[in-house]
Amino acid sequence: MMENNSMIEKNVAQKEVLLEVLKSKINRQLLFYLDICARCAICRDACHQYKVTKDITFLPAYRAELIRRIYKKNISPFGRVFPGLFEGKEVDDEKLLEELGKAAYACTGCRRCMVYCPFSIDTTWVISVAK
Amino acid sequence: MNGFSFFAAGIMVYIAVIVFLVGMAYQIYGWVKIPRSSVRLGIFPRPKNKGVRFFKLLKDSFIFPHSAEVDPWMWIFAIFFHFSLAAVLLAHFRMVREFTPLVNVLGKEGMEKLGAIAGGTMGIILLITILFYIFRRFFSPYKDLSVFEDYFIVFLLIVIIALGDHLRFFAKLSVSDYRAYFQSVLMFRPYFPEAIAAKGARWVLTMHVFFVNLFVMYFPFSKLTHAIGTFAVNSVRSDV
Numbered sequence: 585m586m587e588n589n590s591m592i593e594k595n596v597a598q599k600e601v602l603l604e605v606l607k608s609k610i611n612r613q614l615l616f617y618l619d620i621c622a623r624c625a626i627c628r629d630a631c632h633q634y635k636v637t638k639d640i641t642f643l644p645a646y647r648a649e650l651i652r653r654i655y656k657k658n659i660s661p662f663g664r665v666f667p668g669l670f671e672g673k674e675v676d677d678e679k680l681l682e683e684l685g686k687a688a689y690a691c692t693g694c695r696r697c698m699v700y701c702p703f704s705i706d707t708t709w710v711i712s713v714a715k
Numbered sequence: 716m717n718g719f720s721f722f723a724a725g726i727m728v729y730i731a732v733i734v735f736l737v738g739m740a741y742q743i744y745g746w747v748k749i750p751r752s753s754v755r756l757g758i759f760p761r762p763k764n765k766g767v768r769f770f771k772l773l774k775d776s777f778i779f780p781h782s783a784e785v786d787p788w789m790w791i792f793a794i795f796f797h798f799s800l801a802a803v804l805l806a807h808f809r810m811v812r813e814f815t816p817l818v819n820v821l822g823k824e825g826m827e828k829l830g831a832i833a834g835g836t837m838g839i840i841l842l843i844t845i846l847f848y849i850f851r852r853f854f855s856p857y858k859d860l861s862v863f864e865d866y867f868i869v870f871l872l873i874v875i876i877a878l879g880d881h882l883r884f885f886a887k888l889s890v891s892d893y894r895a896y897f898q899s900v901l902m903f904r905p906y907f908p909e910a911i912a913a914k915g916a917r918w919v920l921t922m923h924v925f926f927v928n929l930f931v932m933y934f935p936f937s938k939l940t941h942a943i944g945t946f947a948v949n950s951v952r953s954d955v
Contacts, residue, residue: 610749611749611750611751611752612746612747612749612750612751612752613751613752613756613948613951614752615745615746615749616746616944616947616948616951617948619742619746619938619940619944620938620940620941620944620945620948621938621941622938622941623857623860623861623862623865623938624789624793625856625857625860626782626785626786626789626790627785628785628786628856629785629786630785638856640855640856640859640860643856643860645860646856646859646860649860649862661741661745662936668863669862669863669864669867670862670863670864671862671863695758698758698952699758699781700781700782700784700785701782702779702782702793702945703941703944703945703948703949704775704948704949704951704952705948706756706951709752709756
């Protein structure tokens with residue numbers, strides 16, 4: 585029982601640390617990138633990794649979407665009220681962390697996605713939060 | 716006007732406008748109060764001067780030519796959708812006040828003809844492009860990327876456009892009838908004039924306005940803010 589309690593406390597503390605990291609990285613550009621992406625996936629073929637593997641984790645919009653889901657659930661004022669609209673996720677969601685790890689480590693930071701995005705969203709900048 | 720019409724096409728319009736204005740002010744304040752990154756995030760080549768940078772900003776925001784290189788079909792549909800939407804929005808101002816200079820040039824009948832042809836064409840283009848948007852999301856990878864919000868917004872737009880097209884093609888109401896209703900809303904005494912109240916199309920109009928209200932109220936809290944945010948982010952693009 586004691587062990588269980590300390591595990592829960594540790595998890596809560598870890599979650600708070602992760603959230604604080606995300607909050608400390610927020611600036612105006614990042615907020616815009618998180619708020620306005622239309623998920624049109626025009627960036628699809630901009631990423632050489634996605635083009636070759638067809639793995640959704642490497643789709644630039646999806647890489648940024650992983651950070652966006654945490655942002656919507658925990659930080660965005662409207663997203664916190666209606667997280668279901670944006671599929672908001674907790675920062676310690678296991679599947680999300682696994683995908684985020686894969687997306688962040690694989691991103692080379694070439695910024696081709698920014699060149700082709702109709703809104704010039706810099707996915708490298710968004711994913712740097714996870715890096 | 717019965718109870719529901721009075722609410723949906725009357726009271727709710729005012730609520731929607733207030734929610735939109737307050738929500739948008741809150742959203743913009745949320746963006747502006749956070750400091751910019753200390754790192755410049757633009758990509759080369761650097762624009763020669765401020766004028767060139769401004770022109771590039773307009774080009775990137777309205778035409779986004781670089782997107783056409785990777786996804787030409789999506790680009791064509793997006794351009795048709797957004798320009799038609801802008802034209803249709805502009806044309807709706809005819810319900811506030813008749814475009815007198817155009818009537819002077821074309822004559823009354825000519826203006827009606829222009830409205831029927833241009834309005835009808837835009838209505839069909841909007842319907843085709845929005846259906847493309849929803850069908851595109853049924854396939855991978857777009858399906859895996861989409862969240863509830865994406866379908867919700869497209870659903871609202873499909874309903875609004877379909878009802879608008881119904882009013883354009885089947886309702887047989889004149890623009891002066893719509894203008895009488897629209898002006899009654901502007902005067903804070905919403906009512907349907909005789910010509911609208913006597914026809915079944917009043918329900919189509921009521922539902923059209925109802926869904927537009929939902930759309931307008933949802934706008935400031937969604938990805939729809941790209942309509943405004945695009946200028947800010949595209950200016951970051953050339954910030955080198």
